[in-house]
Structure formats: C-alpha cells, structure tokens
Amino acid sequence: MQDKLNQDRRFNESGIEIKPLYTAEDVATSHIGDGDGIGEPGAFPFTRGIHREMYRKRPWTMRQYTGFGNAEDTNERFKYLIRTGNTGLNVAFDLPTQCGYDSDDEMAKGEVGRVGMAIDTLEDMEIAFDGIDIENITVSLTVNGSAAIMIAMYLVMAEKRGFDLAKLRGTCQNDILKEFVGRGTWIYPVESSVRLVADTIEYCAKNMPLYSPVSVCGYHIRESGATPTEEMAHGFCIAKAYLDEGLKRGLDIDEFAYRMSFNFNIFGQFFEQICKFRAGRRLWAKILKEQYGAKNPRSMWLRMIAGGGGSGLTIEQPENNIVRGAYYALISALSGAQTIALCCYDEAYTIPSEKAQRLSLRTMQILIEEMGLTDTVDPLAGSYFVETLTNQMEDEIVRIMGEVDENGGIVKMISKGEIQAHVSKGAYEHQRKLESGEFRKVGVNCYRVEEDEPSVEMHPYKAEDADKQVDRLKKIKAERDDAAVDKALARLREAATGSENMMPAIIEAVRAYATVGEISQVLKSVFGKYAEPAIF
Amino acid sequence: MNAQNERKIRILLAKPGLDGHDVGAKVVARALIDAGFEVRYTGLRQSPEDIVTAARDFKADVIALSILSGSHIPICTRLKSLIDEYQLSDRLWIAGGNIPAEDHERLREIGVDAVFNTSSSLEDIVAAVQKKALEHAR
Numbered sequence: 243m244q245d246k247l248n249q250d251r252r253f254n255e256s257g258i259e260i261k262p263l264y265t266a267e268d269v270a271t272s273h274i275g276d277g278d279g280i281g282e283p284g285a286f287p288f289t290r291g292i293h294r295e296m297y298r299k300r301p302w303t304m305r306q307y308t309g310f311g312n313a314e315d316t317n318e319r320f321k322y323l324i325r326t327g328n329t330g331l332n333v334a335f336d337l338p339t340q341c342g343y344d345s346d347d348e349m350a351k352g353e354v355g356r357v358g359m360a361i362d363t364l365e366d367m368e369i370a371f372d373g374i375d376i377e378n379i380t381v382s383l384t385v386n387g388s389a390a391i392m393i394a395m396y397l398v399m400a401e402k403r404g405f406d407l408a409k410l411r412g413t414c415q416n417d418i419l420k421e422f423v424g425r426g427t428w429i430y431p432v433e434s435s436v437r438l439v440a441d442t443i444e445y446c447a448k449n450m451p452l453y454s455p456v457s458v459c460g461y462h463i464r465e466s467g468a469t470p471t472e473e474m475a476h477g478f479c480i481a482k483a484y485l486d487e488g489l490k491r492g493l494d495i496d497e498f499a500y501r502m503s504f505n506f507n508i509f510g511q512f513f514e515q516i517c518k519f520r521a522g523r524r525l526w527a528k529i530l531k532e533q534y535g536a537k538n539p540r541s542m543w544l545r546m547i548a549g550g551g552g553s554g555l556t557i558e559q560p561e562n563n564i565v566r567g568a569y570y571a572l573i574s575a576l577s578g579a580q581t582i583a584l585c586c587y588d589e590a591y592t593i594p595s596e597k598a599q600r601l602s603l604r605t606m607q608i609l610i611e612e613m614g615l616t617d618t619v620d621p622l623a624g625s626y627f628v629e630t631l632t633n634q635m636e637d638e639i640v641r642i643m644g645e646v647d648e649n650g651g652i653v654k655m656i657s658k659g660e661i662q663a664h665v666s667k668g669a670y671e672h673q674r675k676l677e678s679g680e681f682r683k684v685g686v687n688c689y690r691v692e693e694d695e696p697s698v699e700m701h702p703y704k705a706e707d708a709d710k711q712v713d714r715l716k717k718i719k720a721e722r723d724d725a726a727v728d729k730a731l732a733r734l735r736e737a738a739t740g741s742e743n744m745m746p747a748i749i750e751a752v753r754a755y756a757t758v759g760e761i762s763q764v765l766k767s768v769f770g771k772y773a774e775p776a777i778f
Numbered sequence: 779m780n781a782q783n784e785r786k787i788r789i790l791l792a793k794p795g796l797d798g799h800d801v802g803a804k805v806v807a808r809a810l811i812d813a814g815f816e817v818r819y820t821g822l823r824q825s826p827e828d829i830v831t832a833a834r835d836f837k838a839d840v841i842a843l844s845i846l847s848g849s850h851i852p853i854c855t856r857l858k859s860l861i862d863e864y865q866l867s868d869r870l871w872i873a874g875g876n877i878p879a880e881d882h883e884r885l886r887e888i889g890v891d892a893v894f895n896t897s898s899s900l901e902d903i904v905a906a907v908q909k910k911a912l913e914h915a916r
C-alpha cells in the first residue's frame with residue numbers, strides 16, 4: 243500500500259508535492275521562516291484575515307466587472323447590477339479609452355464600445371455615474387495606460403456632484419507594470435509609465451487619502467502563464483516597486499501603503515488557491531513591517547479582490563463554467579477576500595449577459611445567505627494540510643521574489659522582456675500538457691461531448707453606438723472653451739517635460755473637457771511610445 | 779516536410795488593433811517554431827498597414843492574425859483591401875482567437891483561408907497550416 247502511494251506522486255501547479263496525508267508534524271517542520279505562526283485574525287501577521295470579525299461584520303463586496311457601448315448603455319447595466327445586489331462597481335473601458343485614443347481616431351475603428359465603455363471626455367464619465375450613489379457603492383476603474391486621466395475624470399465628476407475629495411472612496415487598477423507582462427494596454431515607455439503611477443500615488447496620498455490609486459494585479463500575470471506562487475511573487479515585486487516610488491517622493495510608508503490594494507486570480511486547485519492567499523497575506527504583512535518599517539497595521543494589510551479567472555473557464559460545455567464559478571466564489575470566501583468579482587459562465591464567448599451576471603451574483607448570495615460562509619472567520623485554520631501548504635507556499639513565494647531580485651529586479655526584468663518570456667513559456671507548456679491530457683480539464687480533454695453550437699446569448703455590438711459616441715465627441719469639441727483646453731495641455735506638457743507631478747495639470751485639462759486622446763498625445767510627444775521587446 | 783535546400787515556410791503572426799491578449803499568439807508562435815516554420819511575431823497594436831508592410835518585407839508565405847476583442851470583421855475587411863493592394867492575395871491568410879462560429883463563414887467570404895477559435899488545438903493549427911501551405915504552394 244505504502245509503495246503504491248509512493249509511486250503516485252502528485253504536485254500542485256506551484257510545483258509543491260501534495261502528500262496523501264498530513265499531520266501535526268508536517269505543520270511544525272514545513273516552515274523555514276521565523277515561526278511567526280498564524281496568529282489571530284485582525285492582528286499581525288494577518289494569516290487568518292485582515293479584520294478581526296471579517297464577514298461576520300460585513301460580507302465581501304460584490305463587484306461584478308461590466309461596461310460596454312457608450313456611457314448610457316453602461317449606466318443602465320450598472321443600475322441593473324445594483325438592483326440585483328451588486329454592492330460595488332467594477333468598470334470595463336473599451337480599448338481606445340484604455341490605450342489613449344479618442345473614439346474618432348483611426349486606431350479606434352471597430353473598437354469603440356466593443357470590450358467596454360467608451361470614454362472621451364468628462365461628460366461621458368458624468369453620464370456613466372448619473373443617478374448612482376457613489377458614496378455607498380464604491381467604484382473600481384479597471385484601466386491602466388490611461389489610468390491617471392480616468393482618476394482625474396472620476397474625481398472631477400465627484401467634485402462637481404459636491405463630494406469632498408478627502409472622503410472619496412474607490413479604486414483604480416493603475417498597475418502599469420503588469421500590463422507589460424499581460425493584458426497589454428501600455429502606452430508610454432516603462433520608466434515614464436511608472437512615473438505616472440507614482441504621480442497618482444503621491445497626489446492621492448495628499449488629496450484623496452481614502453482613494454486606492456493602485457490595485458496590483460497578480461491576476462493577469464497568472465492569466466499569461468505564471469504559476470500561483472509566481473503570480474504572488476511577481477505581484478509583490480511590482481507592489482514593492484510602487485512603494486519604492488512613493489518613498490522616493492518623500493512620502494512616509496504609513497502615509498500611502500494602506501491604500502495599496504491587490505487583484506488576484508482564482509482558477510486552479512482548490513487548496514492551493516486558499517493557501518496562496520493565506521501565505522500571501524502573512525508575507526505581505528511581514529514585508530511591510532520588516533522591510534519598510536511600517537508602524538500602522540493597516541499598511542500591512544493585503545486587501546484584495548479575487549474571484550475571476552478567465553483562463554479557468556472553457557468554451558466547451560459552457561454550463562460547466564457555472565460550477566467552476568461557484569467553486570471560485572467559495573475559494574475566495576474561504577480565503578478572506580475583501581471583494582469578489584465572479585467571472586460569468588458565458589465569458590469565454592462574449593460580454594456577459596444580464597442573466598449570466600445575475601447568476602454570478604446569486605452564486606455569491608447563496609454562499610452568504612444559505613451556506614453560512616460569513617458566520618465564522620478563516621474556518622480552515624488549524625487543518626494540518628492547509629497550514630502546511632500555507633507555510634510551503636509562503637516559502638516558495640519568497641524564493642521566487644529572491645530570484646527576481648538576483649536578476650536585477652522586476653522593473654529591469656520587465657523592461658528587458660524577461661518576465662514576459664518566462665510566463666509565456668509557462669503558457670506554452672501548460673497548453674502542451676492540456677493537449678497531451680497530462681493536465682486534466684473536464685469537457686476539454688476528458689468527458690468531451692460533441693456539441694452543436696452552445697446556447698450562449700451573444701452580446702450584440704451596436705455600431706450605431708460608436709457613431710453616437712463620435713457625434714458627442716464632435717459636439718463637445720465644438721462647444722468647449724478651446725483656449726482653456728490649450729492652456730491646460732500646455733501646462734501638462736511643461737509638467738511632463740520637467741519633474742513636477744502631472745496630476746494637477748491632467749485634472750485641469752479634464753475639467754476643460756480635453757479628450758483622452760489629446761491628453762495622451764501630449765504625454766506621448768514628451769515620453770514617446772513603448773516598444774515591445776522582440777523576445778517572447 | 780522541408781527539404782534541405784528549400785527555405786522554411788515563413789509565417790507572419792500579427793496582433794491587429796488594440797487587443798492586448800497575446801497569450802494565445804505567443805503560444806501558437808512557439809508551436810509553429812517547434813514545428814519547423816520560421817515565425818515572425820509582430821507584437822501588439824499593429825495597424826493593417828503595419829501588417830501588410832511587415833508581410834511584404836518578411837516575404838511571408840502565411841499571414842496569421844490573432845484577435846480576441848471581437849473586432850475581427852472590421853479588421854479583416856480593412857486588411858483585405860490592403861492585401862490586394864500590396865499583391866499579397868496569393869499568401870495563405872489565417873485568423874484565430876475569440877471568433878464566434880457564426881462569423882467563420884463571413885471571414886472566409888472576406889478572404890481568410892482558415893479560421894481557428896480559442897478551443898483549437900496547437901496540433902490542429904500546425905496541421906492546417908502545413909496542409910494549406912502545401913496546397914498554396916502548388
């Protein structure tokens with residue numbers, strides 16, 4: 243029996259061997275760290291959760307990702323999601339907006355409103371949030387290359403509605419470094435892009451202290467082919483790069499680290515994911531305390547959104563994705579995520595339908611209302627397996643972070659394309675294993691059925707919305723005060739050329755109804771455009 | 779399939795438009811290289827003009843596009859006229875990505891020789907390129 247078990251060796255995706263049985267001895271001998279243990283929830287090192295009462299006090303925020311067409315279409319979907327039980331918003335922008343092009347640009351042809359909402363000027367932002375209680379429904383802006391402009395538009399919109407910026411909550415993704423690894427909505431070269439992120443961090447720390455200007459995304463690095471431990475390690479290296487930028491601006495670590503948030507992926511093995519988060523939470527707290535000298539426990543919190551995982555979903559037998567989604571939500575809840583954005587079963591095909599979005603919300607609501615998932619904190623703590631794997635995952639994340647440092651650090655490795663090449667090799671190997679059947683995927687390489695066209699309702703793309711968007715852009719350009727726009731853009735050019743923080747000038751330009759394309763063009767003329775490394 | 783004195787089949791693999799999803803393109807590029815083809819990957823954000831220019835300069839036998847944003851019809855429609863203009867219509871033209879089944883026929887009408895979706899296997903893609911490239915060479 244023992245021999246047979248010894249031959250059947252199993253490893254998780256992070257390369258850690260999974261044994262058939264765990265005991266107290268495994269927990270005791272599995273950590274090369276300093277034996278800081280799991281502690282109590284709400285206290286350093288936060289293994290069990292960043293809050294003492296966790297979901298008992300307030301369930302996770304349900305923040306479904308949405309946006310398409312123009313601001314009116316998206317506003318309507320926002321309101322539907324809020325009616326259905328969404329407690330936060332997570333905004334999808336179209337590619338021209340994300341890449342810094344106006345809707346009438348040649349590069350925007352065929353893309354306006356396609357994968358998200360089109361935004362050209364402040365007016366679009368005002369329409370998108372019209373009638374939405376942004377004080378109680380926090381908004382996450384999923385945008386990176388043009389993040390500084392979207393933050394500026396969001397804050398001017400809020401200010402015009404009478405909000406005190408000192409109390410404005412919300413998040414912007416604004417993690418440009420990961421865009422060079424996956425997702426690809428970069429605009430400027432690496433160094434200038436990082437400077438823009440640092441400008442938003444500095445500006446928010448001084449003017450909008452409750453706003454989270456950056457949500458570091460291990461998510462897309464995982465989607466690009468990284469293992470779960472690489473996802474955390476690379477994410478943490480990137481987060482540290484932003485912290486270092488903040489320190490260079492003269493900020494105290496406790497002035498801004500507490501607004502850093504994270505976005506992580508969830509697909510893969512059940513316990514590996516849960517232990518990834520518990521390990522990551524403990525490690526991040528230690529990094530802040532020991533490496534950065536943070537004093538405020540909030541600076542040590544790993545605040546995170548989880549629940550997506552597009553790569554886990556399959557185009558084959560799309561209904562199976564409903565089941566996968568339910569497990570992803572369960573994993574997120576057992577991992578102590580602050581926010582869940584649960585992927586929808588039709589996402590491998592199309593922008594999710596209202597029905598699919600509702601199903602994802604209901605999945606989370608069933609966990610909250612029927613399953614008792616919010617009744618007790620970190621219910622898996624003390625499991626021999628969970629604690630052992632948490633220890634092992636932490637050690638592995640530390641090891642990978644050390645490897646990145648030895649190779650010159652994350653910014654340098656990304657600039658040279660080395661992280662990209664590494665994860666894309668991972669994606670290739672994964673695909674090979676998927677095709678050979680070594681990596682099992684239900685409905686794909688086992689339990690296949692011959693299907694007619696699956697019954698997924700395709701999201702309609704309305705080309706007339708793009709025309710309407712261009713008309714509105716023309717109208718605003720005709721009506722606005724061009725002198726004010728020119729003055730603001732000239733000031734921005736001056737700030738960009740020098741070393742001044744660019745946010746005040748971007749805000750002034752946005753207020754004057756300068757367009758996304760105009761603002762981006764000024765920055766492109768100063769910084770140039772990013773050129774992808776030739777290696778892949 | 780390549781005799782010693784024959785040059786390798788050249789494939790230009792391009793990411794048109796603004797779509798940044800390049801995992802699939804890079805995976806397919808590696809598979810095609812491993813299968814013995816000569817592959818040039820353009821990187822992201824290629825305009826139709828960039829693509830035909832690169833195909834001409836590389837003397838590509840195959841023009842392969844990866845599109846996951848849903849804008850494959852407008853992109854391929856614009857590319858078609860440039861392919862004709864640059865006299866590249868004798869090259870094998872393939873496209874893959876998040877392309878709904880109902881659009882496959884439309885793409886073939888535009889002039890795309892073979893269409894793949896996100897569930898196509900590397901083996902199928904490589905085999906189809908080999909077969910089609912041979913047919914094309916005749």
